[in-house]
Amino acid sequence: MRRSISAAAAAAALTLTLTACGGDDGGGSSKQAAAAKDPAAVSGTVTWWDTSDSTSEAPAYKELIAKFEAAYPKIKVKYENVPFDDARDKFKTAAQGGSGAPDVLRADVGWTPAFAELGYLQPLDGTPALTGQEGFLPSAFASTQYKQKTYGVPMVTDTLALLYNKDLLAKAGVTKPPATWDEVKAAGLAVKAKTGNAGVFMKPQGFYALPLIYGEGGGLVDVQAKKITVNDEKAQKAIGIGQDLISSGAAVTDVTKDSYSNMQAMFKEGKVAMMINGPWSVSDDLKGPAFADKANLGIAPVPAGSSGKAGAPNGGHNLVVYAGSKNLDASYLFVDFLTKAENQAFAAEKNHVLPTRTAAYSMSAVTADPTITAFRAALDTARPGPPLARASDLFDPLDTTLEKIYSGQVSAKSGLDDVAKAARDILPDYK
Template sequence: MRGLSRLLVFVVLVALLLAGCGGQAAAGPKVVKVLAMQQAGPTPEEMNAIVAEFNEKNPNVKVEIEYVSYDALHDKIVTAMATTPPSYDVILVDDIWYAEFAKAGYLWDVTDRVDAQTKEKVFAAAWDITTVNGRIYGMPWLLDAKYFYYNEKILKEAGFDHPPATWEELVEQARVIKEKGLVEYPIAWSWAQAEAAICDFVALLYGNGGRFVDDQGKPAFNDEKGVQVLEWMVKTIDEGISNPASVSYVEEDVRNVFSQGKAAFALNWLYMYDLAALDEKESQVVGQVKMSLVPVFEAMAKQGLKSATINGSMGFSVVDKSPNREAAWEYVKYLTSEDVQKRYAAHLLPIWSANYEGEALEALKALNPATPVTVPMFKEQFPYAHVRPKVPYYLEGSKALQLALQEALTKQKTPAQALNDAAAKWVELQSK
């Protein structure tokens, strides 16, 4: 009898414990949980302010936002998606993950929820980011590309009054800069074993008339054009024009080297302008930093190609398994709306093409000390930005290509051999 009553007490305790764990929230506003990143784009303060505005306007919805670094974002999302219901209702998705996530069924198909007007007023190139096989899986949000930065003071001291328009011209200028002892290694790159290396390679590849994949989706980065690019990369390191440490550098290292005046040229995302050109705390070259179109190789320049770079954009998507998809989508629409984007454009340029015309353009340029330069530069550079292939096995294929670039740069394989091996891996992934 006593034993039985104890057993009962135990059972009740366990039941209470389980109820505590799985308990449903009491009735109230629908909670929409958002996963964003704290790196490039708007600051958390700006993001929080937008959330507060939305919550006030929608009393029946409560948005809660969380931030991680870019490098942690992909793995955080894939682990969070394993539970039902998932830990987040809205996620920030990088361009190169859309195919993988769409195939995995993480993302809500919003093709029929984007009205014709929105579709028309947002940059066409922006829709490429969130579209997989013709279906739209979210709103484009952060439009970015790699830009070409140069140190005007170093160039002037070397006797040049204009930035290079072609990579060949860059090499010539770099030789003079090096000979005059202005800097040891005139250009720094992000060629570490990371996605950053692919970004630089793609910019160079398209500037040489090459392509990542052909129309059938087969790898094309190992053709003649691609091999030429990788040979050029190796050569510039051998000659001491490219910083040899580039093989271990990502974007932040490039920014640090350039900001210390130890490089005359650099390729980096838009965020570097504000930090390197204007921020006394972050940079020793304030006032010397200029931007121009990313160069191309001479052969392509002769054919009329002005520039080529990499598109590194991101979008916000609603999670398919979310119980609050409608409310989540309302938040995504609000976050990317023309009005909000215009008011919070200090660190994030709008996706709406109308903001880049007439009076709106002048207002956009006047937003903060960086925008008079970054806004026109974006308008000029973004049309030349190339997206990487939208395939579900992208990360694994990219890793194979990163390995190939590094094998060539560390002289373990010839550029042709390394790229062919990566292409073989790519074909193998396709056939799976």
């Protein structure tokens, strides 16, 4: 479940009516009632675009597909693994053109309101997809809402943490994980001086920079004041910390399109001691030689900034249903199956991801996983994204500009001013 938002131009406010798309009004039609009454009679083929990591996470979901098809022999699932970086634009293109979109998409929580605003998603209220909706974590379920309707079902939730190599830190004389960005700098320099390896990897992308911004008490926007804040003094100071980590030699970065893969490779091979990442990376991390002993992987809260508080974003993925699907009934049942507590616990055990159903956290497969325990505790203080349909579009200019800032092409102030200008085009009602 690699977290990375691709750069794309802001979408035009194109609305597709559900009738034109071939869907229904989502308000509990007779067809939906029939599906809920006799799900065994439902037939069809569900095309699912899974955006999880194709090697470390997808195998678990393929196992769940086999279980679903055994439970519903009249329904077949056409599985496609679509790289996360490409999925948002690919889905938008297919939905806008009315051809080639999947029945079900594993969508980043930030995409859900944006796709709903454009008319691409089927409302799920009153459908079998939302069976037992009261059992979801409130923070996860909130991400599925747009204008008092539900457009997704929470599949996994997540946040960011400091992942670290215990052995490398110990060799550098660091006895505990850094709790502040100042301590990250000191630890990174010590690792470089005493082991020759890199201290911390700073990924030049907006989502990964949020702990820096939140640590200074800032944010991308102030919703109450309807103000763009991505270039205020707090944000400038925050991104300046990232710049300083890199320029001082305590951190390394990578502004190529393979930035995430290179970060993962360095961490797995023991070439970098620390990185900011989420639970989706752990299955892959543990495959690396640096973590042949799984106990060598440490997980700690993201470092605090000068505000004295640490802050990480609350993210995750929802399963959404395309409004133009010709297989709505089968899609509802598939979404419900994947998000049942026992199936979330299965995926959690295999992939170290965080379930969205409260009941899953009492199951042994989940309670026995130290990764889930560490990240679950962090969820209580994680911050959700701003409740705006186009909030995810704000990351497009921020991602592009952070690459320029971290590589020294522009200053933090100049770069963030450019981001703010682009943000006002995305949110014209904001000053």
